[in-house]
Amino acid sequence: MKNFKIFKGLVRKEFLHILRDWRSLTMLLGIPIVLVLLFGSVMTMEIKDANIAVVDHAKDHDSKELINLISTSEFFKLVKYLDTSDEIDEEFKKGTIRMAFVFDKDFGYKLHHEGHAQIQLIADGSKILTSPSLISYGKIIINKHIASKNPPSRAGYYIIPTVRMMYNKNLNGRYMTVPGIMSTVILLVGALMTSLSITKEKELGTLELLLSTPINRFLIMFAKIVPYLITSFISALSIIWAAKYVFEVPVSGSMGLLLLNTVLYILTALALGLLISTFANSQLTAMMITMTLLMLPTEVLSGMTFPTDSLPVVLQWLGKLLPSTWFNIISKGILLQGAKGGSLFFETAMLVIMVMVFYFWSVIRFKPRLQ
Amino acid sequence: MTPISAENIVMNYGKVKALDAVSLKVEKGELFGLIGPDGAGKTSLIKILGTLLLANSGTAEIEGMDVVKQYQNIRRQIGYMPGKFSLYQDLTVEENLNFYASIFGTTLEENYDLIKDIYKQIEPFKKRRAGKLSGGMKQKLALSCALIHKPKVLFLDEPTRGVDPVSRQDLWDMLQSLKKDNITILVSTAYMEEALLCDRISLMDHGKILATNSPDGLIANFDKPLYAIRSGNSFNIIKKLKAYKHANSVYPFGDWVHYTDKRDTIDPLEIKTYLENNDTPNVEIKQIKASVEDCYMSLTSKNQNYEPA
Numbered sequence: 001m002k003n004f005k006i007f008k009g010l011v012r013k014e015f016l017h018i019l020r021d022w023r024s025l026t027m028l029l030g031i032p033i034v035l036v037l038l039f040g041s042v043m044t045m046e047i048k049d050a051n052i053a054v055v056d057h058a059k060d061h062d063s064k065e066l067i068n069l070i071s072t073s074e075f076f077k078l079v080k081y082l083d084t085s086d087e088i089d090e091e092f093k094k095g096t097i098r099m100a101f102v103f104d105k106d107f108g109y110k111l112h113h114e115g116h117a118q119i120q121l122i123a124d125g126s127k128i129l130t131s132p133s134l135i136s137y138g139k140i141i142i143n144k145h146i147a148s149k150n151p152p153s154r155a156g157y158y159i160i161p162t163v164r165m166m167y168n169k170n171l172n173g174r175y176m177t178v179p180g181i182m183s184t185v186i187l188l189v190g191a192l193m194t195s196l197s198i199t200k201e202k203e204l205g206t207l208e209l210l211l212s213t214p215i216n217r218f219l220i221m222f223a224k225i226v227p228y229l230i231t232s233f234i235s236a237l238s239i240i241w242a243a244k245y246v247f248e249v250p251v252s253g254s255m256g257l258l259l260l261n262t263v264l265y266i267l268t269a270l271a272l273g274l275l276i277s278t279f280a281n282s283q284l285t286a287m288m289i290t291m292t293l294l295m296l297p298t299e300v301l302s303g304m305t306f307p308t309d310s311l312p313v314v315l316q317w318l319g320k321l322l323p324s325t326w327f328n329i330i331s332k333g334i335l336l337q338g339a340k341g342g343s344l345f346f347e348t349a350m351l352v353i354m355v356m357v358f359y360f361w362s363v364i365r366f367k368p369r370l371q
Numbered sequence: 372m373t374p375i376s377a378e379n380i381v382m383n384y385g386k387v388k389a390l391d392a393v394s395l396k397v398e399k400g401e402l403f404g405l406i407g408p409d410g411a412g413k414t415s416l417i418k419i420l421g422t423l424l425l426a427n428s429g430t431a432e433i434e435g436m437d438v439v440k441q442y443q444n445i446r447r448q449i450g451y452m453p454g455k456f457s458l459y460q461d462l463t464v465e466e467n468l469n470f471y472a473s474i475f476g477t478t479l480e481e482n483y484d485l486i487k488d489i490y491k492q493i494e495p496f497k498k499r500r501a502g503k504l505s506g507g508m509k510q511k512l513a514l515s516c517a518l519i520h521k522p523k524v525l526f527l528d529e530p531t532r533g534v535d536p537v538s539r540q541d542l543w544d545m546l547q548s549l550k551k552d553n554i555t556i557l558v559s560t561a562y563m564e565e566a567l568l569c570d571r572i573s574l575m576d577h578g579k580i581l582a583t584n585s586p587d588g589l590i591a592n593f594d595k596p597l598y599a600i601r602s603g604n605s606f607n608i609i610k611k612l613k614a615y616k617h618a619n620s621v622y623p624f625g626d627w628v629h630y631t632d633k634r635d636t637i638d639p640l641e642i643k644t645y646l647e648n649n650d651t652p653n654v655e656i657k658q659i660k661a662s663v664e665d666c667y668m669s670l671t672s673k674n675q676n677y678e679p680a
Contacts, residue, residue, distance in 0.1 A: 002476045009473025013462065020461040020500075205457040209516075212421055212451040213474050214443055368442065370423050 006215060010223035017197070018227055025231070028193060032185045032235040033242055039181045040247050047133050053080040053088065053097045058107035066119075069145055070101065075137045085120075092124055099123045099134045175250075178243045179331040180304030183265070183324040186236055188294055190269025191276060193228045195286040198277035208370060217366045221359070225270045232266045243335070252338030261330045261344075264351045268323040271358035278365035298324045326350045372435040374399055374524050374555035375420060380429035382415050382578075389415040390426070391578040397557055397571075400550055405559040406566045406663070407575030413559035414454060414528050416575075420557065421451045421526045433524055447475070450517035454528040454559075456509050460502030464493055464512055467501050468519060475520035485552060486515045489545050507538025514545065518554075525549070527558040531565065543568045563664040574667050581670040586663055593661035593669065595619065595631040598639060602646070602654045611649045615642070622668050629665060 018025055052070070056063050071078035079097060082088060088100045102120035104110065110117040121138050123131040201207040210220065240258070243249045251258065273290070280286040298304060301311070301319030308316055308325075319325050326347045333339035333347075341348070375397035382390035390412045397403045405413045418424040420431055422442035431438045433445045458467045465479075468490070472479050483490070493511050496504065501512060510530055517525060527546075531539040543565065546556055558569070566572045566586050573583040582589060602608055608628050612621045619631040630642070639656045646654045 005476055006474055009470055012473075013459070013466075013470050016462055016466060017459070204460070205453060205455045206459055208423065208453055209451065209457040210474075212423055212446060212449070212453075213471070214446040215474055369425060370418065 003216070003219065007219050007223060010215070010219060011226050014197070014223055014227040018231065028189065028228075028231050029235050029238070032189055033238040035185050036178065036181050036239045036242050037246065040178045040242070047075050047130060047137060049077040050075060050098045050130075050134055051079045051096060052076045053082050053091055053100045054078060055082045055085055055088065055100065055102040057105040058103045060106075060108035062108035062111055062117075063103040066103075066142065066145055067101070070138070070141055073137075073141055075134075075141075088122055098127070098130070099138065101138065175336055176332070177304075178247045178249050179335055180302075180328060182236075182239050182243060183302065183327045183331060184295075184298045184304060185239065186232065186262070186266060187269045187272075187298060187324050187327075188290065189235070190228065190232050190266050191273035191290050191294060192287065193232070194224050194270045194273030195276040195280065195290055196273075196283050197224055197228070198274065199280050199283045199286040202277075202281055203283060211368065211370065217368060218363055221274050221363050221366060224274060225267070228270050229263070229266055232270070233263060236262045236266060249335055251335055253334035253340065257341050257344075258331065258334045261327070261334070261348060261351070264348065264355065265323065265327045265330075267355045268327075268351050268358065271355050271362065272323065274362040275358045275365070278362050281371075294322075294324075298322060301325070303328050323351060323354050326354075373397070373432070374401075374434055375403075375432075375557060377416070377420060377431040378429055380416065380419060380426045380431060382412070382419065382424070382426050388578045390419070392429070393578070393580050395573060395580065395583070397555055399555055400553045402546055402550060402556045402558070402568075402570045404566055404569035404572040405557065405575055406561075406563060406572050406667070407559075408561050410577070411575040412578040413575055417526050417528045417557065417559055421449060422446060423451075447520075448523045450520070450522035450525040452510075452513045452517045452525075452527045452530055454532065456501075456513060458501045458509075458513055458516060461500060463498050463500050464504070465497040467512060468516055471516040472519045477520055479519065482519055482521055485521055486518050488548060489518070490515045492541075505538075506534050507541065510534055510538065510542055511545075514542070518549075523555065525554050525556045527556065529559050529561065531560055531562060539565075563662070563667060566663040572663070574663075574670055576667075576671050581673075582666070589663060589666050590661050593666050595635075595669075596637070597659055597661050597665055598630045598632075598642070598656055599624070599627040599659045600630055600642070600646075600654065600656045601627045602651050604651065607651050608646065608654075611646055611651055612642075615645060620669060620672060624664070629659075629668070631669070 018028075054067055054070075056067065067078070070076050076099070080091065082091070082100070085102055088097075088102075091097045091100070100122040102122065104118040104120075107117045107119075119142060121135055123134050125131060198207070201210070237259075240262070244251055272294075276286055276289050276293070280289055297318070301308065301315055302322050302324040303319070304324065308319055311319070329347045330344050330351075333344055373396055375395065377393060377395040380390050380393045381388070393412070393416060395416075405416065407413055415424065419426045420433060420438060422433075422438050422445050425439065434448055436445050436448075438445060459470070462470065468479050472482070489511050493504070493508050493515070496508065501509065504512060514527075514530070517527075530542055534542070539562075546558065547568070549556060560566075569586065571583065571585050572589070574581045574589075582592075584592065600608060600612070605623060605626065605628055609621055609623060612618050612628065612630055617633050617637070619633045621628060621630055623629075632642075639658065643654045643656050
């Protein structure tokens with residue numbers, strides 16, 4: 001009972017700090033949603049209305065028909081007819097086009113008389129993330145066209161693969177990136193908040209006075225978590241709102257389950273911040289540790305942007321130590337696959353273990369005296 | 372039970388000896404002063420006694436409890452006011468007090484009597500943020516916070532540093548008045564004249580306690596006759612006196628130069644004549660009573676480890 005009163009006093013104090021410092025409060029609530037909106041719209045690999053140019057040496061019925069088909073598809077937008085292939089290079093350099101289609105001379109004639117004709121697809125190899133998709137979209141349109149002209153003959157075998165991308169039919173990039181950014185932002189901001197809050201007390205000397213009192217260190221640490229759990233949850237809600245209504249990421253699973261896991265994930269981030277604060281004596285150090293430890297690894301190793309399967313095994317294991325790896329699986333599972341709690345049991349358990357480890361480790365490391 | 376006792380405390384920061392076998396005993400209800408310049412080891416000693424630092428060796432007890440093993444229990448019994456203002460600047464006066472009261476499971480109302488003499492001076496500003504208070508008011512608030520849980524022992528690390536003279540006097544008056552509540556107080560200061568306001572003092576220098584006594588006792592122990600000398604040119608006096616064959620100690624003291632002789636009895640006229648014969652005209656000389664600072668100067672010159680900066 002007495003401890004509860006002390007705890008209430010501590011939490012009240014933490015809330016006052018947050019409310020008094022309106023700059024940090026704005027940052028805490030505003031920056032995550034701004035980041036998600038920003039990255040969500042920028043970090044996308046989907047293709048829509050890519051500018052293309054056409055060099056039509058044939059200028060016959062067949063080439064025109066195909067060009068028409070390409071330029072009316074949702075993927076491409078024909079912006080220029082060029083006379084020679086030499087001009088393509090210039091257009092790429094000017095950045096006016098992302099791909100060019102070159103039709104061979106006598107395209108239609110060859111097609112009808114020789115049974116094969118050539119179209120050259122030229123894309124920018126330096127744009128490694130988008131060019132392969134551009135080429136394959138182009139191929140799909142051409143193959144479809146040929147298939148429709150050529151009813152399958154009874155003589156040979158034909159296999160027509162029909163492809164279906166589950167959970168993300170249109171390969172919408174935002175469905176992947178938005179949950180990924182969400183996990184990075186929540187982790188970074190959460191860990192920063194608690195680590196800065198404690199190192200600030202170290203810097204100002206207020207921790208020294210606090211240490212001279214009989215407060216239990218479990219309480220000091222726990223009281224740092226509570227107010228930031230609430231503020232972080234509010235900013236997480238705004239991120240989920242943006243995911244659902246701005247980026248139209250479907251919430252296939254249970255929203256309640258997602259929120260519950262988000263709270264768990266925020267706790268992991270805050271406890272990690274506490275742990276970082278026991279290694280740093282200044283706010284600057286805490287910030288550096290948090291940034292280097294979490295920013296890049298989260299982006300690279302957690303499966304947020306790149307598939308982890310292709311990473312070296314060591315890095316895959318390192319990735320497994322990051323809370324964001326597990327939250328990525330959970331959030332994508334709930335949002336896109338409509339996963340139920342049971343199938344995410346392992347991932348949720350991993351987060352619970354991490355909260356415990358981070359919290360108790362930081363309490364143990366938190367010295368009851370000055371160093 | 373002795374409120375504060377320390378035996379052979381040694382504290383090293385790397386190669387620097389901050390405390391060199393310091394022993395100390397403070398009696399119940401005493402206002403005890405640690406007097407010495409910056410770097411003498413006052414802060415380290417207070418932090419060790421306040422359970423905030425671990426000494427390299429030696430033992431210390433507060434109210435009969437060991438500072439290492441029973442630090443949790445000691446922390447319930449002590450009040451601590453660090454040298455640097457360490458309250459929450461973004462919290463108001465009232466919020467700071469309520470916070471420290473809540474930590475000890477008490478309330479401002481419950482212990483209002485103990486701090487009212489001090490607190491009522493800052494009460495008109497209770498809605499003001501602590502960071503916006505003047506230096507003197509900050510110290511009053513810090514003292515109030517240190518007293519809110521009725522501590523048996525109070526540690527104050529240089530409470531008058533950087534505070535205006537009026538507030539300094541106020542603070543000492545408050546400490547004197549706390550004696551009626553039977554609180555044992557250990558206070559450090561670099562201002563020698565404040566030593567007179569303590570019941571007993573320890574003079575500290577380079578990690579050692581040079582002497583422990585009441586201010587009067589300390590002054591009474593000053594065994595040589597002390598002379599204050601001045602002329603138009605004090606720099607010249609110091610130079611000439613130091614060259615004098617009977618000189619024991621020579622050091623500037625405001626406009627004056629304080630001087631002791633190696634011999635037990637001397638004739639001041641002899642010194643006056645010596646100086647005036649050595650191009651130092653208009654010499655004024657008088658025998659004076661030693662101050663704490665004179666005692667300090669005389670003791671530091673005897674301190675073996677003393678190396679002038």
